Amino acid sequence: MDATILMPLSLDEAVDALARDPRALPVAGGTDLMPRVNAGTVRPPALVGLAKVADLRRWGYEGDFVMLGAGLTWARLADADLASLVPALAAAANEVGTAQVRAMGTLGGNILSRARAADSLPVLAALEATVSCRSPGGVREVAPHLLAPKAGVIAEQLLRPGELITGVRVPLLRGVQEFVKAPVGGGRDLTLALVAGPVVGDVRCAVGGAHPGPVRAFEAEQWLAGRMDPRTGRLSDARDAADFGRLVADEVRPDAEQRAARAHLRHVVAVCARRAVQRAFGG
Amino acid sequence: MSGPGFDFDAAPTTSYVLRVNGEARLIENAWIGENLLYVLRERLGLPGAKDGCGQGVCGTCTVHLDGVAVSACLVAAATLGDREVRTIEDLDNDPETAEVQRALVESGAVQCGYCVPGVVASACALLARESEPGEVEIRRALDGHPCRCAGPHPMVDAVRAAARRRAPRETHSTMMFNVIAPPVAGGTE
DSSP states (O other), X not given: OOOSEEOOSSHHHHHHHHHHXXXXXXXXXXXXXXXXXXXXXXXXXXXXXXXXXXXXGOEEEETTEEEEETTOBHHXXXXXHHHHHOHHXXXXXXXXXXXXXXXXXXXXXXXXXXXXXXXXXXHHHHHTOEEEEEETTEEEEEOGGGSOTTSSOHHHHHOOTTOEEEEEEEEOOOSEEEEEEEEEETTEEEEEEEEEETTTTEEEEEEESSXXXXXXXXXXXXXXXXXXXXXXXXXXXXXXXXXXXXXHHHHHOOOOSSHHHHHHHHHHHHHHHHHHHHHHHOO | OOSOOSOTTTSOEEEEEEEETTXXXXXXXXXXXXXXXXXXXXXXXOOOSOOOOSSSXXXXXXXXXXXXXXXXXXXXXXXXXXXXXXXXXXXXXXXXXXXXXXXHHHTTOOSSOTTHHHHHHHHHHHHHHOSSOOHHHHHHHTTTOOOTTTOHXXXXXXXXXXXXXXXXXXXXXXXXXXXXXXXXXXXXX
16 A cells, blocks of 8 residues: 655655655645645645655755745745845735744745635746746746746646646846735735836736736836836836736736626726835835 | 544545654554644644634634644644644643733733634744734734634733733843844854
8 A cells, every 4th residue: 555644855755755646745834735625625645744855945046046945934935034035025925824824834835826826926927937846857947927827727837747846946136026915805815016127127017816827917017117217217207107007907807707806806906006116116 | 624524444544653742642543634733632632722714714723833833723734744743731831821821811802712722822932932022023923813802902912011021031131141242143044
């Protein structure tokens, strides 16, 4: 009989364990898996516990990038040192669940979260970070902003069976990073991440919670970059923030079953985008 | 909600050792999906942590894991390894806990009482980490305890009062220490 619980001590052992039994579910914090197990909607045939894999909880520099281990908790990502490197991720971490969930929930688990509430994904899409997916054959880097966010479950697009998310490669950027989160009813939230480098005239904006995956608003980003004064980094007009909000809402086209809910979500997207720009550029 | 509500014979099981309140406890032939709360209450006879929502929202099941407050209902007990669990039954032996409990009573934060063991666990974890937490820190540490009887403010007052009562003991020696050796910036990862 196969082992029902495996506690690997290294990344290699963890990846081997998942490759041997692709039905086994990896467990780090448990904050995404256990609500479904408790509610009886998931019956894990086997578990691979990641508590002893210290490599998953490391972070370090790699040239102009920072490598964040998938086992870093939300509480750790919100600490001052990591917050100064990736402010938008720390801002997202600060708004996740409760203190008890932030203490256990991990970055890797959130990326794979079945719910649309994967708060890390819009941040990673706006930063153009890559996710490291490891199997016995090697490491595959997947960029969340290049997936098909409207086409279905994002975890399935990101990860192949038997693979384990080992970490995230985030570029170290100058400029401002904003994260806005708004409840939209039914326990769902809408999230928006904005990264703007006034010096290079670069704007990136991604919306979570409107579709299965994070949606980038490429056209709106370009429009806003064009409104920036290249010397001062300020916006040309005080109304630009609100206009940007409408453009993002038009481009993202939030998806909901009812027309009224769609209109509401559209409005929330526009407000979140406007607030993010106002915080980033002042005014 | 916490236990396996299906065919027990077909469910995958395992046996493991759990470190609870300073002791190594053997859990035999348990379903692998059992959460820590179920194991504590039903297998180890520790009913202090309460079963509320089973979804990590209500905070009544809060226990310490390596000194940090976590929701026991969200922890897969079989995958804990050698991490140390402390429940309210053991926290109750610390004099600091008694101070927190007294402050909660005096502030009017205890009404129906169902959420109180969890609130005490969170407050003790906060005060062990930070002896004089600010209001924002206290509110963030207690944001997983939506008390519908007394509301959030009395429990915030209580933690502040407990911290104040505890602080004077250390002030003098800490001040002296700072004069001799100022704190170093940075630190180890």
